[in-house]
Amino acid sequence: MAMACSSSTIHEQLGIRTNKICCIGAGYVGGPTMATIAKKCPGIEVTIVDLNQKRIDEWNSDTLPIYEPGLTEIVKEVRGKNLFFSSNVQKGIEDADIIFAAVNTPTKTKGVGAGRAADLRFIESVGRTIAKYATRSKIIIEKSTVPVRTAAALGKVLAANGNSSADQLAKRFWILSNPEFLAEGTAMKDLDNPDRVLIGGPQTREGLDAIQVLVNIYAQWVPAEQILTTNLWSSELSKLVANAFLAQRVSSINSVARLCERTGADVREVARAIGTDARIGPKFLTASVGFGGSCFQKDILNLVYICEQFGLHEVAAYWQQVVSMNEHQKQSFTTNIMHTMFNTVTAKKIAIFGFAFKKDTGDVRETPAITICDMLMQDGAILQVYDPQVTRESAADEMKHHGMEVPEEQFKFCASAAEAVEDAHAIVILTEWGEFKTCNYGEFYQRMMKPSFIFDGRNLLERSKIESIGFEVHQVGVSRVVEESPTNKGHKETDRAASFSLTEASTDVSDAASDSTDTASV
Numbered sequence: 001m002a003m004a005c006s007s008s009t010i011h012e013q014l015g016i017r018t019n020k021i022c023c024i025g026a027g028y029v030g031g032p033t034m035a036t037i038a039k040k041c042p043g044i045e046v047t048i049v050d051l052n053q054k055r056i057d058e059w060n061s062d063t064l065p066i067y068e069p070g071l072t073e074i075v076k077e078v079r080g081k082n083l084f085f086s087s088n089v090q091k092g093i094e095d096a097d098i099i100f101a102a103v104n105t106p107t108k109t110k111g112v113g114a115g116r117a118a119d120l121r122f123i124e125s126v127g128r129t130i131a132k133y134a135t136r137s138k139i140i141i142e143k144s145t146v147p148v149r150t151a152a153a154l155g156k157v158l159a160a161n162g163n164s165s166a167d168q169l170a171k172r173f174w175i176l177s178n179p180e181f182l183a184e185g186t187a188m189k190d191l192d193n194p195d196r197v198l199i200g201g202p203q204t205r206e207g208l209d210a211i212q213v214l215v216n217i218y219a220q221w222v223p224a225e226q227i228l229t230t231n232l233w234s235s236e237l238s239k240l241v242a243n244a245f246l247a248q249r250v251s252s253i254n255s256v257a258r259l260c261e262r263t264g265a266d267v268r269e270v271a272r273a274i275g276t277d278a279r280i281g282p283k284f285l286t287a288s289v290g291f292g293g294s295c296f297q298k299d300i301l302n303l304v305y306i307c308e309q310f311g312l313h314e315v316a317a318y319w320q321q322v323v324s325m326n327e328h329q330k331q332s333f334t335t336n337i338m339h340t341m342f343n344t345v346t347a348k349k350i351a352i353f354g355f356a357f358k359k360d361t362g363d364v365r366e367t368p369a370i371t372i373c374d375m376l377m378q379d380g381a382i383l384q385v386y387d388p389q390v391t392r393e394s395a396a397d398e399m400k401h402h403g404m405e406v407p408e409e410q411f412k413f414c415a416s417a418a419e420a421v422e423d424a425h426a427i428v429i430l431t432e433w434g435e436f437k438t439c440n441y442g443e444f445y446q447r448m449m450k451p452s453f454i455f456d457g458r459n460l461l462e463r464s465k466i467e468s469i470g471f472e473v474h475q476v477g478v479s480r481v482v483e484e485s486p487t488n489k490g491h492k493e494t495d496r497a498a499s500f501s502l503t504e505a506s507t508d509v510s511d512a513a514s515d516s517t518d519t520a521s522v
């Protein structure tokens, strides 16, 4: 259904049409953000284009390519009215003068900066494609997370790839930065009610006009004081810095969790104590197996790379430590599993509860589960994995993407948590799905080998309740010291707070064992 283009939809100064938007990239960001714009702005026609035909077909079907609470409902409401999905990139560019680029910007895997720098080939290809097909002036909006000063590079690509010189004179491109701050799992809520919208652009008269065009779109549902405008570079850099600060909180609380495990402090109590300080705040203070997802690691590594390019080696090392701490957390969690299970998991069945990097998403990119599962399988474990939103195929693909082997007989997927625990020696909780809180652990205990262990990597369970069933429960940042008790000839758990001494800490065999591995892994 084509929308009429009246004179009121032509911008007086810039001469562009303001009633149509094209978004290049139909992924985790493009899909939810554009569905929200279409819903909030019924007068704007939004088309999302992608080269991946399968993805487009899925967006046009009843089963969307990504899982996000509330997304299906909104897509069904606006799809075919003012939201369209297409693989015709050329037509999308020709038809709209406001173009979002929401393509992927992964970490480079080879060449200069491999393992740290952002791979900007998809952004670059967007620039070339727009230059090729644009017949009129356009506002081009970086929605992807990009290194600071990418707009300058994009501008060069656009300028160098226009058709004829006469054509180039007739059309202008204004590049804006509008990074996305949604979090997977809560994307629709975040988009509906964002903390802020950030728009950066050239501080020229036309640049400021272009910024205002985008401000007007968001202003249809976001309060004016929450729409921040800046210069281009501040906006581009702010997105990397926001992710670096968030990931830093995770690594900070996880580092404290390690100390809690040795001292008898409980990381949940420490988090509550520090989080009530208004200057610190309570969010992102949950100790866990570590952060994952497609953004945190890649964006910090990118920040590290940029700092090094500017010769800021100490600054680079400072942020690199956030990623190193995260690696350490995943590895020490797994080392503790092996150590606790009598130093080997060979041929032992282990139930893995959750594979996605967080709850309410099926996204497995950079999930801590891949490192943990890989380490367990390398030691010979047979994994019985259950995640309500993850298929074996996508989990195995992510592991292979990281060069890990995925033996058929060691990596089994189950249809339920109950199936996963059959004959297992341990349950390892890796994703905080709500259903793992309410499982029938009494019944699970009956189906498992003894002793039965639970390694709660998300501190999801009420420990005393689960222990009363008979499980030995290990949580992150909660100390657990096993001591021989002469009175009951069994193993008695004592709180480290009651028995801690510095001499003991340095001679504790279990601590020393995990220390050596931890140090090696940093």
Ligand SMILES: NC(=O)c1ccc[n+]([C@@H]2O[C@H](COP(=O)([O-])OP(=O)(O)OC[C@H]3O[C@@H](n4cnc5c(N)ncnc54)[C@H](O)[C@@H]3O)[C@@H](O)[C@H]2O)c1
Pocket (backbone or CB within 6 Å): 024, 025, 026, 027, 028, 029, 030, 049, 050, 051, 052, 055, 089, 102, 103, 104, 105, 122, 125, 126, 129, 143, 144, 145, 146, 180, 181, 182, 183, 184, 294, 295
């Ligand atoms: N996933 C998140 O939670 C999140 C949050 C904020 C920001 N971001 C950033 O947003 C960007 C997109 O992330 P994503 O998770 O949506 O990625 P994604 O991989 O899910 O989607 C990107 C899509 O772009 C398409 N694409 C690539 N090049 C193209 C081209 N030249 N023409 C047409 N289509 C093309 C791909 O086929 C893919 O479907 C990244 O820069 C990411 O860092 C992601």
